[in-house]
Amino acid sequence: MFKQKNYTSKALEKEYMFQHPGVRTVSKIKDAAMNKHGVVLEERLAEEVLKHVVVNPKMKIDDFSNYKEYTEVINAAYSFISGQDEDGEEDDHKQGGSSQES
Numbered sequence: 001m002f003k004q005k006n007y008t009s010k011a012l013e014k015e016y017m018f019q020h021p022g023v024r025t026v027s028k029i030k031d032a033a034m035n036k037h038g039v040v041l042e043e044r045l046a047e048e049v050l051k052h053v054v055v056n057p058k059m060k061i062d063d064f065s066n067y068k069e070y071t072e073v074i075n076a077a078y079s080f081i082s083g084q085d086e087d088g089e090e091d092d093h094k095q096g097g098s099s100q101e102s
Contacts, residue, residue, distance in 0.1 A: 004055075005080050011069040017056035018080045025052055026081050046074045053077045 003020040020026075029052060033045035046061050054077055064070035079085045 005085070007073070007076055007080075009069055009072050009076075011066060011072050014069065016054055016073055016077075018053050018077050019055045020081050021052045029053075029081070042074075045078065046070070049074050049077045049081075053081055 002022065005018045007016045007018055008014070009016070021029075029045070029048040030040075032048050033040050035041055043061065050059050050061065054073065061070065064073075076085075
């Protein structure tokens with residue numbers, strides 16, 4: 001039932017699969033990524049996104065050898081789960097049902 005998206009990075013043209021983990025988990029990701037002053041910390045956000053959103057390949061921050069690739073993938077994955085992802089490409093799909101309604 002969770003929405004998924006295939007994503008190809010522009011930096012290295014590597015393929016990733018994002019999966020929306022559900023609204024509650026998105027809230028937890030956002031909360032976990034902030035410090036006590038409400039400032040989003042890059043490393044914490046990346047760890048949470050890689051843990052809960054990037055499902056293929058499973059990666060950790062240290063697995064990236066290119067900072068541009070790393071920031072691009074994290075930003076794209078976060079945009080996807082937060083609803084800021086504007087592209088409606090045909091590779092977006094929902095498991096268990098059609099994305100088109102009459």
